[in-house]
Amino acid sequence: MSKIKTSNNQEEVKAVSKKKRSPWVEVWRRLRQNKSAMFGLAIIGLLVFCAIFADLIAPYGIDDQDLRARFITPSRDYLFGTDNFGRDILSRIIYGSRVSLQVGFIAVGISALTGGALGAIAGFYGGRLDNVIMRFVDILLAIPGILLAISIVSALGPGLQNVMIAVGIGSIPSYARIVRASVLSLRDQEFVEAAKAVGANDFRIISKHIIPNSMAPIIVQATLGVAGAILSAAGLSFIGLGIQPPTPEWGSMLSSGRQYLRDYWHIATFPGLAIMITIFALNLLGDGLRDALDPRLKS
Amino acid sequence: MHKYILRRLLMLVPVMLGVTLIVFTMMHFTPGDPAKIMLGESAPEAEVIKLREELGLDDPFLVQFGRYVFNAVQGDIGRSYTTNRPVAIEIMERFPSTLKLAALGVLVSVSLGIPTGIISATRQYSLFDNIAMVAALLGVSMPNFWQGLMLILFFSVQLKWFPSSGFSTPSQMVLPALTLGTSSAAIITRMTRSSMLEVIRQDYIRTARAKGQAESIVINKHALNNALIPIITVIGLQFGYLLGGAVLTESIFSIPGVGRLMVESIKARNFPVVQGGVLFIAITFSFVNLLVDILYAFVDPRIKSQYK
Numbered sequence: 002m003s004k005i006k007t008s009n010n011q012e013e014v015k016a017v018s019k020k021k022r023s024p025w026v027e028v029w030r031r032l033r034q035n036k037s038a039m040f041g042l043a044i045i046g047l048l049v050f051c052a053i054f055a056d057l058i059a060p061y062g063i064d065d066q067d068l069r070a071r072f073i074t075p076s077r078d079y080l081f082g083t084d085n086f087g088r089d090i091l092s093r094i095i096y097g098s099r100v101s102l103q104v105g106f107i108a109v110g111i112s113a114l115t116g117g118a119l120g121a122i123a124g125f126y127g128g129r130l131d132n133v134i135m136r137f138v139d140i141l142l143a144i145p146g147i148l149l150a151i152s153i154v155s156a157l158g159p160g161l162q163n164v165m166i167a168v169g170i171g172s173i174p175s176y177a178r179i180v181r182a183s184v185l186s187l188r189d190q191e192f193v194e195a196a197k198a199v200g201a202n203d204f205r206i207i208s209k210h211i212i213p214n215s216m217a218p219i220i221v222q223a224t225l226g227v228a229g230a231i232l233s234a235a236g237l238s239f240i241g242l243g244i245q246p247p248t249p250e251w252g253s254m255l256s257s258g259r260q261y262l263r264d265y266w267h268i269a270t271f272p273g274l275a276i277m278i279t280i281f282a283l284n285l286l287g288d289g290l291r292d293a294l295d296p297r298l299k300s
Numbered sequence: 301m302h303k304y305i306l307r308r309l310l311m312l313v314p315v316m317l318g319v320t321l322i323v324f325t326m327m328h329f330t331p332g333d334p335a336k337i338m339l340g341e342s343a344p345e346a347e348v349i350k351l352r353e354e355l356g357l358d359d360p361f362l363v364q365f366g367r368y369v370f371n372a373v374q375g376d377i378g379r380s381y382t383t384n385r386p387v388a389i390e391i392m393e394r395f396p397s398t399l400k401l402a403a404l405g406v407l408v409s410v411s412l413g414i415p416t417g418i419i420s421a422t423r424q425y426s427l428f429d430n431i432a433m434v435a436a437l438l439g440v441s442m443p444n445f446w447q448g449l450m451l452i453l454f455f456s457v458q459l460k461w462f463p464s465s466g467f468s469t470p471s472q473m474v475l476p477a478l479t480l481g482t483s484s485a486a487i488i489t490r491m492t493r494s495s496m497l498e499v500i501r502q503d504y505i506r507t508a509r510a511k512g513q514a515e516s517i518v519i520n521k522h523a524l525n526n527a528l529i530p531i532i533t534v535i536g537l538q539f540g541y542l543l544g545g546a547v548l549t550e551s552i553f554s555i556p557g558v559g560r561l562m563v564e565s566i567k568a569r570n571f572p573v574v575q576g577g578v579l580f581i582a583i584t585f586s587f588v589n590l591l592v593d594i595l596y597a598f599v600d601p602r603i604k605s606q607y608k
Contacts, residue, residue, distance in 0.1 A: 140318035143582045145544030152578050155566040156326040232443055239445045240551050240563050255446055259552075262449055263457050270453075273446030280441035288437075 031293040038289020044282035052098040061089035063096045064247055072265050082267040084258065090268065093249035094275045100250045101231050101279065104165055108230035109223050111169030116176025117219060121207050123177065124184030135181070138174045146171040150233055154242045164243045168233045172226055179222055183215030217294040224290055228283035235276050251276050301597065301604070308590050312583075319582045320372065324365050327571040333357075337569050338381045377579065378572035380565075387576040391558055395580065397467055398557035401476055401549065402542040408481025409488050409538060414531065416485075417492020421500060422519060432489060439486030444545055448479035448552040465554040476553045480545055484538040491534045495527040502526075528599050536592030540585040 032038055051058060060080075067087035075082045081090040123134040141149065153167035187193060188211070196206050235252030237243030244250040246257060251272040258268030335351040336343065352358055356367065371377065377387045416436075420429040455475060456464035466472040499505065500523055508518045547559030554560075558577050565573035597604035 136314070136318070140315055140322060143315050143319050143586050144322075144578060145540045145581065145585060147541075147544040147547065148578055148581055151547065151562070151566070152323055152326055152574060155571075155574055156330040158331075228441070235443055236445060236548050239443075240548060242563070242566060252443075252445075255443075255449070259449060262453060266453055269446070269449050273443060273449070276443050276446065277438070277441050280443070281438060284437055284441055 028290075028293045032289055035289040035292060037285045038293070041282040041285030041287075041289065044278060045286060048098050048102060048279060048282070051095050052102050055096045055099060059089075059092035059095045061092040063093065063249060064088065065092075072261070072268075074265070075267055081271040082265070084254075084268050085261060090254070090271050093254060094251065094272060097249040097251045097254065097272065097275065098279075100161065100244060100248060101234070101276070104161070104168065104234040104244075105227040105231040105283075107165045108169040108172075108234070109226045111166065112172040112226065112230075113176050113219060113223050115169075116173040117180045117212070119173070120177035120180030120182075121184050121212065124181040125188060125203065125207055125211065131181075134177070138177045141170075141174045146229075147233055147236060150237060151240075151242060154237055159237075159242050159245055161244050161248065164234050164237055167237070168230045171233065172229065175222060175226075176219070179218045180212075180215060183218055184211055187211050187214055221287055221291045221294060224283060224287035228280045228287070231276065231283075232280060305590070305594060308593065312586050312590070315586060316579075316583060317369065320369060320579060321365065323575050323578045324368055325361075327575050328361060328364070330569075330571065332569055334381065334571065372579075377576040380573050381570045382565075382568055387572045390561065390573060391576050391580050394556055394558045394561050397555055398543070398546050398550070398559060398581075399584070400473075401467070401480060401546050401555060401557060402539060404473060404477035405480035405484060405542040405545075405549075406535065406539055408477050409484035409542075410535060412481070412485040413488025414492050417489045417531075418496055418519065418524065420489065420493045421496035424497060429493075433493075436486040436489045439482050440490075442483065444479050444483055445548045445552055447482060448475070448549060451475045451479060452552070467553065467555040467557075472553075476549050476555060479552065480542055480549045483545075484542060487538060488531065488534055492527070492531050495530045496523060499523045499527040525599070529596060529603075532592055532595055532599065536589055539588045543581050543585055 065088060067083070070079070070083050070087040071085055073079050073083040073087075079089050079091065081094065083089055084093075119134050119138070123131040144152075150164075150167040150171040153170055154163055157163040157166065184207075193206060193210055196210050201209070234243055235250070235255070238245075238250050238252030239256045241253075241256065244253055246253050254272040255269050255276075258265070258270075258272070261268050333348070333352075334357060335348045335355065339347055339351060356364060359367075368378070375388055379385065380387055380390055383390065416432050420432045423429050452464040452475065455461045462474050463469075463472050464475070467476065505518060505523055508522045509515075513522070546557060547563060549555070550557040550560040551563055558580065562574055562577040565571075565577070
């Protein structure tokens with residue numbers, strides 16, 4: 002008799018655990034059904050693959066100059082043609098994915114961590130601290146993002162690292178606002194009260210209870226933010242304030258192709274296409290994530 | 301309403317002070333001696349020291365900042381290192397082009413975005429809707445500096461329809477306005493669509509239809525009026541984005557605007573101009589935001605009653 006009861010119990014436990022799947026598994030299930038999001042994810046996967054294995058995939062070296070092969074239009078030997086130094090554009094675009102992804106992810110890391118921390122502190126403590134932080138955010142918001150990035154780069158000087166910092170700081174305000182809003186909505190919930198009751202300190206409450214519960218909007222914003230960061234960095238490089246040649250950055254490749262635009266269209270066209278496809282894929286994924294994380298929005 | 305506007309204008313003061321402090325601090329701690337930049341690297345040391353004294357560059361940071369703010373309130377935001385003319389005048393000369401460019405960009409984005417968004421919403425999941433949404437996503441994804449070059453390649457180099465530089469005749473304005481406006485058009489399309497979709501499902505729309513109102517009036521009057529608030533918000537935000545984006549567009553089409561002036565000044569380490577440019581654009585952007593908030597009152601009487 003007791004044996005039967007135990008097996009019944011086990012079944013019950015199984016049934017319960019099946020019902021209580023992790024919310025992330027559920028999100029992934031919903032995301033998988035979204036064809037355009039998966040398409041975006043596939044492109045991003047391909048880019049990451051290119052960035053990691055650039056040495057193996059690229060048909061030519063990053064800086065292989067062949068002065069006899071300058072300005073070659075796309076052909077079998079050079080799929081995307083060559084530039085003014087006779088460098089293979091396809092190879093440089095493949096290597097360029099390293100730079101762009103690096104800029105995108107690190108810049109977003111900077112802005113999400115700083116902005117998120119500021120927003121969480123402002124929302125959690127409220128009062129004067131909230132006021133000070135949010136007025137600071139208002140000030141940053143009064144300067145259009147790209148302009149803020151331009152002024153930071155002009156102070157720090159061009160270069161990969163400074164571009165990441167500049168672009169990262171430029172989008173701190175949006176994360177601060179998002180995180181603050183969701184912290185405000187969570188602050189008085191019962192599970193936070195419960196954590197307080199068992200004696201958890203503020204840091205633990207914010208990092209273990211509040212942040213994980215406000216991840217959804219941060220993830221969406223971060224995905225779209227990577228796209229924005231790549232665009233801003235390419236824009237900075239385009240006007241000569243960002244990553245400097247000969248680093249194969251897409252924006253600066255585009256910029257150097259600009260002076261040959263009238264005679265050799267391919268030099269500026271392909272790096273731009275690479276940027277566009279990357280941003281497009283990130284936007285598809287970001288939209289898909291938004292729907293998957295918050296199904297209410299989809300209706 | 302007047303009180304509200306006045307209060308908002310007063311609130312602008314600390315924000316502008318903050319913007320000035322941030323930009324001033326950044327420029328202040330940038331390596332490079334302004335006196336040396338003005339006189340040239342080969343200038344004798346005695347002259348450099350004399351100029352430093354004249355400009356008050358050896359004063360403590362806060363004194364320098366206070367002096368800058370004091371002068372700025374009176375319209376003096378320093379002199380250009382390269383031309384020695386007042387920065388305010390240099391910027392004012394170029395500002396009309398930038399403002400015109402941004403306004404044309406908004407015009408392009410609104411006149412493309414709102415109708416497309418409305419049609420997409422009224423025919424959700426139709427062929428038009430699907431094409432419009434993919435186009436909008438592509439529009440958001442396209443770097444505008446690249447799009448500008450491609451427009452030049454196609455419309456100036458190949459077809460020879462529009463010139464590729466300058467900004468004085470209407471034909472010169474077409475490509476820059478398109479370049480600047482496309483991504484905003486895409487964002488406004490998406491916003492209009494989702495805002496309209498939400499409104500169309502409301503009961504009062506069903507009521508309007510039930511009482512036999514013509515569909516065009518239902519959509520253009522009942523639905524659009526109520527969907528406008530988030531759309532106006534986005535347009536206001538886009539205006540700021542366009543003022544920033546103008547930096548790139550001006551560089552592509554050689555337009556003598558504030559953006560191009562700033563880029564050139566950064567390269568020449570002409571910091572007073574950079575500082576003034578950022579300040580100027582931030583002030584413009586803040587005023588546009590205020591204008592947007594005032595516009596709400598005209599679109600939605602419920603909001604007007606809150607402005608006290």
